[in-house]
Amino acid sequence: MPAAQAEPFLRIEGVSKKFGSFTAVSDVSLTVEKGEIFALLGGSGCGKTTLLRMLAGFEDLSAGRIFLDGKDMAGVPPWLRPVHMMFQSYALFPHMTVETNIAYGLKHEPISKAAKQDRVREMLDLVQLTQFAARKPHQISGGQRQRVALARALARQPKLLLLDEPLAALDKKLREHTQFELMSIQQRTGVTFMVVTHDQEEAMTLADRIAVMDKGQVKQVGTPTDIYEFPNSRFVAGFIGSITSFEASVKGRDGDHLVLDVPALGAVQARDVPGLVEGQAVTLALRPEKLRITKNRPDATNVVEGQVKDLAYFGKDSLYRITLPSGELVQAHAVNANRGEDAARADWDDRVFLSFDPASAIVLAE
Amino acid sequence: MSKAYKTGWFDRKGWSDIIIGLPYVWLVALFLLPFLIVVAMSVATKTPTAPPFSFGGDYPLLNWEGYERVFSDGLYLRAFLTSVVNAAAAMLLCLIVGYPMALGLVRVAPAWRNILLMLVILPFWTSFLLRVYAWMGLMGKNSWFNKLLTDWWNFVVPVDWAVNSIPMMHTNFAVVLVMVYTYLPFMILPLYASLERLDTTLDEAALDLGSRPHQVFFDITLPQSVPGIIAGGMLVFIPAAGELVIPTLVGNSASPMIGRVISDEFNQARDWPMASAVAVALLVLMVVPTMLYSHFQAKSGGAK
Structure with missing residues (x-):
């Protein structure tokens, strides 16, 4: 060049x-x-x-x-x-x-x-x-x-x-x-x-x-x-946008994915970050819009169960605050694609499943 | 609601009328009435009675002689001219000396500002007369200050021009010098107030747009401080034009200022109508620039 x-x-x-x-x-x-x-x-x-x-x-x-x-x-x-x-x-x-x-x-x-x-x-x-x-x-x-x-x-x-x-x-x-x-x-x-x-x-x-x-x-x-x-x-x-971050450590690699041990979520697969070594302490950061909320257990790599603690309805989308079994709170955004009452939409106190793609998980060493 | 609560007592029972009215009562009783008395006296006739003037009776009801003399007698016109020239010189010198000082006060580190501001006001804590006498001591023929200046003068100029002492006392120079010294704070303080309000980001903006520091001063700082210059100029010019004590003590009695003329008419000549006519003429002379200033203020008032 x-x-x-x-x-x-x-x-x-x-x-x-x-x-x-x-x-x-x-x-x-x-x-x-x-x-x-x-x-x-x-x-x-x-x-x-x-x-x-x-x-x-x-x-x-x-x-x-x-x-x-x-x-x-x-x-x-x-x-x-x-x-x-x-x-x-x-x-x-x-x-x-x-x-x-x-x-x-x-x-x-x-x-x-x-x-x-x-x-x-x-x-x-x-x-x-x-x-x-x-x-x-x-x-x-x-x-x-x-x-x-x-x-x-x-x-x-x-x-x-x-x-x-x-x-x-x-x-x-x-x-x-x-x-x-x-x-x-x-x-x-x-x-x-x-x-x-x-x-x-x-x-x-x-x-x-x-x-x-x-x-x-x-x-x-x-x-x-x-x-x-x-x-x-x-x-x-x-600083940019909102995230929920978790303490984690590197467990190993599975193919081209990194496997993390996250005490609050269990085992999580994430996109590989070169240079990380086994046992290294890292931070897993999740953006609210990258999380999917479903009432039924989805077929996904990374799934965690929780309960809706709070929800703010903005019209075009809703912001959920979900309590994990470990007691931590996770923020998740859901687009309200369907009009009116939606049976699939999670409500206050519902048991829900959060899932995210390995590529969406941000792994930070610093 | 809270505003009504706070101002309720003020609006009730005419309290507001009393508080707003008091200054007016003061001004009417102690300025307007005496002034009207002076105006009345100015058209009376001088008599050998006590008080030494009368209206009517053996004398004309309105006697315009005082005003006629003000505008015809060279003595009064010269006195007016001397006053205006001396006051204008004092005003200009105060501006030239005071502007850099005011600008310095604004630009200096805040820790220094109050100390320096106090130093500007500090001379007021000493008696005014004492300070004029101090200047008389400095300017007198036998003072160390005059000797120093004389030595320096004799050293610099050709031998033919050598003098025994510098003639400073009893000159208009002395009057202007002492007036500049006395009235300088009245110039510095309004200038400081108007310069202090200026946004220094504007100076940076002008620098950024290609102006050198001296251009920034003339393009940005100076035009914005015009109200301060006018206020300071009037605070110096008006009292300086009517000044009595300084010209009496250090001035040239052959070319008196108008204050001295009024005083002499009252006390020496006991011609109260004449003195009053000169005083009214002086007031008119001072009112014109004040009105011009008010006009200017009203015009630029919307710009702030």
Whole structure:
């Protein structure tokens, strides 16, 4: 693959940031390709915003290097970086109109006045705010402000656009709409996006690839599917989506399956994970939607009996909490495919059987 | 419900009227009435009686002579001009000195902020007169400060320009210097209040969009602090224009400021109508910029 040999568009190499004795970012290495939407996902204080601020040039690096388009960014001040940021608070200039806000980045650009006007008009058109050009930021809605911030950051045609929690300040309905709008604008402009978010859903829908961060470290980098279906650690599995996890140990291998001894479930077959040795302590993680609930014992590899303790009916699906004989609780999702009273649907206190495919079981050594 | 409970006593039995009304009563009794008395006096006629003015009788009911003299006699016009020039100079110098200080107060680490803010206000704890006398001591011909400046001057300039001492006392320079010193906190505090409210993310956004730090200051910080500049400017300009004590103590008696003229008319000349006319003219002069400011505030009020 010759593409893999080429210098990546953005290369973060062993970057660390210390504030006094506190390490905010610890030895992070990442590469981002041109035109990608890359998400930094993590809880508050995981170092994602610090990393973003280092990319923008607001924070110095304690260690490591950042290369953008082959150029070392060390010592390049924020105003000379081809990197722009959309701030979480949008940081629109309150004393300027929508139009002058968007034009601000072009103020010191060595291009003609007409070219600047064209660019501003193009940006207003891109975010559909032409009719609000003369308004002040306090005279437009939150969603419109977000679009002004986006247009302002894109007006200077950055190589890399940093988005700090781009949707956090919007209400839920607007957020879904804006998500798709952001993606379509990204596709049209071709600018590489780096999104910081604490919202896993936001990261999953927006991003081509996600880096999950915790305590200043990158835990896993991958596509949304990789991260969700093949988490590499208990932290990632627990952070993205919900799981029920069990203590387990490796018993042996049966063909291409791994056999686990799980005290709460008995013997469980799972997809083999290379490198595990017999007797090793591992964690078995099960996602609620991968479990099937039946009233009769199904013909499946992994079956466990339990009793419905709780059930929440959401309409399209239901969430069950099932007590195992060992006393542990398991969460399971069931899609309500049939309308009305369904004799096959488990109810409160019913004895039920939970089953899952070996391929669905996540085995985590870390 | 809880709001009604909390404010119930306030709305009941006219308590709210009393509490809101008291400041108005105060203002009417102690500002508006005396002012109307001064306005009335300004159109009275000077008499050798006590009090030294009368209306009607042997004299005209309304005597506009005071106002005529205010606008025709060069003494008053010069005094007005001196006042406005000195006050404007003090205001501008306070702005130039105070803005960096206010910005420093905002940008310094929070642990230092209160200490530095207290240092700005600290001079108020000493008597105002004492501080003016201290300046008189510094500026006087035989003070170590004047000697130091004189030595430095004589060292720097050609021999022909050498002086025995720097003439500082009894000049407009001294008046402006002491007024800047006295009124500086009145400039710094409103500036600090308006700068402190500014969102520093906006500065980062401007840096991010290609502006160098000095451009960020002129594009983002300065325009947003205009209300603070106007408030501070008026807090300095208005009292400085009517200042009496500082020009009396350190100023040049040959070119008096308007406060000194009013005082002399009242006390030396015992021409109360004339003094009142000058006072009313001064008030009008001060009211115009205040009204302009209110107009500006009302216009930009919606922007916050």
